[in-house]
Amino acid sequence: MADMGCSSGPNAFLLVSRIIDIIDEASRGINRQCPQFGVFLNDLPGNDFNGLFNQLSSFEKDLEEVEEVRQLVKAETSFAVDKLETFIIDWSVDSSQDLEIRAKFAAKSLRVVTEALLETTFTHEVMDDLFRLFEACIKERIAVKEGEYVNIVLSRIVTSKAGPIIEESARKVYNTLRPECLMMAKMGCSSGPNALQVVSRIIDVIEKASRSINCQCPQFGVFLNDLPGNDFNTMFNLLLNFYKDLQEAKGSSCGPCFVSGIPKSFYGRVFPDKFLHFVHSSYSVHWLSQVPRGLVSENGEALNKGNIYIAKTSPPKIHKAYYAQFKSDFTLFLRLRSREMVSGGGMVLIFLGSIHSDDPDLVYELFGSTLHDMVLEGLIEEEKLDNFNLPLYSPTVDEVRKLVEAEGSFAFNKLETITVDWGVDTSQSLDTQAEFVAKTVRAVIEPLLTIAFGHAVMDDLFLLFETRVKARMAEKRSEFVTIVVSLTKKE
Template identity: 60%
Template structure:
């Protein structure tokens, strides 16, 4: 009986560890809520910079849409809107661009239906609290014949249907599609042994099947994303996506390697368990521009209008001193990953983890230029 009880306890422990590795991303992943020092609202300058960098592509796409379709009520979705000051930034840009175009063409203002989408754990209340000032700003800046504009939240995973068929004219998503619907399958052997030991993503020491599993999961997710939007968008609708990318296929991500190395140091010091590190993998994939293009073309629902890449320094502002830049990077990563890491390693480990991580980032940035490669793709729904 004693042996049976011990076996049952070990089995329960294994299942807890497995839940941390094969986590239900939809129920766990969320940006750090609130307005505290570690919140996404206070640490989303990087994402704001990406939106600004992709602005010319966004404006060109929305102008093309308006000229081609001239909708009386423009239905817009921002997928992966998150919370904080960035949430209404793209919406404002779209509305301003359309309003300018319709004035140039001496046309009546369309109505605007705006749908802000993210997972159910997102801090939607923070967005709703911004709406009164957003509506007031529109009232002050726009002519009396503008709009109206209606904004609502739609909590649901965008890997699947979110809206009715042929409902949307314009879809935008920035820094969201690189998050996977789940940790990739195939990261364990048939007998349950972790294959990516000591790493949390594709790393230099990862066996080849790890990169293959990550790409397979991204291909499955991105294809489902395209199919879902293909049903929801009207023919001739436009979509603009911005996501983190890689220079070449199966390229290790040095920032995730650094975070994995930080966790490994904590394992060596007995702060966290080796098995928890071995079984934790990020539900994330940074594709190459070619991979994105291939998958869009293979699905055949959209034509690629424009595809560009651009780089941004990890710290965004290279004029800051090295210590502040490293702290900025650590806070940015903490704001987007803490929900995942807390599930795996516990809340008590977070302050120590990101203090150590900041030091590692500082060392790396002192040795070499560290940048994110980003992809922005504009596409049009085929008839």
């Protein structure tokens, strides 16, 4: 179903909920399975999709909770349900206002409701400080873009190196399936231009393949997927130039292209069964669904003290816990995509890897030691560092191969590694390269660090990190290891 001109308020979801409710009741009335639902919210690229997509988690939760209420009323039997609805309101009510005003409003609203209850446990004296801190957290929560995991420059360089593999996979999908409308998904799209550049490349390959066999170029359905907190507004504002460039380059020789945003975690179902022909993801799948369990002892003591990821000083059980989480997440990712893809569909994944996953020698090990230096200087609390661990894992090629084979839904086309120097352009000065590395890491993990350590230390932290990176690069060459895997969905 499609809501044309959806705007950015809650009305679109209210209507969708009502339609789902009607169809659910109709299916139960004839003893049939309720169908899956594909919902497309359409508006001009300048619409506030960020505000709209940030309401999705509440919408999906409300669907479950509303059904729970319905079942409880039905089980009690005394009442018949005439109406059962939900309403969604932004935390700050007016999302057009200044961020500080919105945070203050949200904090005051909660204080009115909960202060009396809180005072019975925590005393009146701490209330002002508590809600002042809460207001700052609200402001941070509203401002943080939770899905921006991919650095544009590094991603673009690696994608260009992996380009032939992506092209080969897309060409194979078209020649095998010849769909009238080719459905492709970019999982973990972020908000930069890289996603649309990859889409353009795939369309170009398929348009040329169709011409070579004198066939009509298919239409294209393109689905840009990331977490609801991703900046979809910026992404959608790139679409006008994307469509214009596509028209100028291809004209009428290329089928229409329809681009949509899908704000959901790819560790859950994102698409209907047998819907996609091609899936691509770049620098997203190495991010875990959660920090691994098993990083603290039974009495609550941190086991990876002084580190934020697997490091040379980490106990063996730390690597074991991280691998167990990656194994669970990656297997789930493959299983979900296998349900959503047609047989013969293609998938190309690009993500951080390592030569030895129990000693990955990533930039994050150096960053962890930088945080430890901040602890020694009294700028960061030691306990906060000991309890902070990054939710990512950089597997080896062998680990990826074994997990794909064990899951069983996909056949390998290619499984390769690409290495890129930390500084990317080694012809530049060490100062320039070190600054690039620091900015790269900051763009990726600052939101997580700010929540753990506070905003005030960020500038000093990354200045110190830049110094440490320069010293490391002067001592020896360091590289990012990237894994590229091309898969075909089995029959």
